[in-house]
Amino acid sequence: MKPLKIIKIGGNIIDNQKALASFLKQFAQLDGPKVLVHGGGKLASKLAAQMNVPVKMHEGRRITDVKTLDIITMVYAGKINKSIVAQLQAHNCNAIGFSGADGNTITSEKRPIKTVDFGFVGDIKSVNTNILETLLKEQITPVFCAITHNSSGQLLNTNADTIASELAIGFAKSYETELYYCFEKNGVLQDVSDDDSVIELITSEAYQTLLSEGIIADGMLPKLTNCFHAIENQVSKVCIGKPEMLFQSNTSFTTIQK
Incomplete structure (x- = not known):
């Protein structure tokens, strides 16, 4: 059996209709089982502004009050998720949209208040892949938005x-x-100012050196924390780069290894 690919796309793709359409066409053609995870892009903030709901951020992370949760649910689980599923169907990739509540796939707990109250933000507690594995065996692709539930x-x-x-x-x-x-x-x-200065391989040891030298900082820190968390829990391969790394053999990107 071919490896299962879990592919996450961010706002730079979501916010650009042409880039998203191009990516989804290529994604649909990827052989083997696959799962797509997408963020929300700027659409939630745009809708919030139209509805006169203030967008509150702390160190780049959204503070999610009741009204904001309503908006991101509409945008993430509705508009974006279903548009992606529809485009995949157009490319003969049978897909089903998911939040963590669907099929009880991902449960979380509300983030505890420490120095900042992030509101209705969830920290993941468990993942149930039973239903997802059934879908994959039927060659159906799950498409996840960035919403989970707390089982209550x-x-x-x-x-x-x-x-x-x-x-x-x-x-x-x-x-x-x-x-x-x-x-x-x-x-x-x-070097963040040089797009060609790609670090092609980062091991656990090299990661500590990059941290101490301040080469890895800011928004890349939580991303790499997730990368090493995956590698340390039996995920065979983790890569970071432009979407082209999935479709072109001559593309530079970063691979994370133990």
């Missing part, structure tokens, strides 16, 4: 990178699993 009727906004990592770990019990983070850069960069 409450939806929770959840980091899409974390959802991808935890899904990969959950599937690793049954599949050889590969995790791909697609974003706007060629990979993890030695």
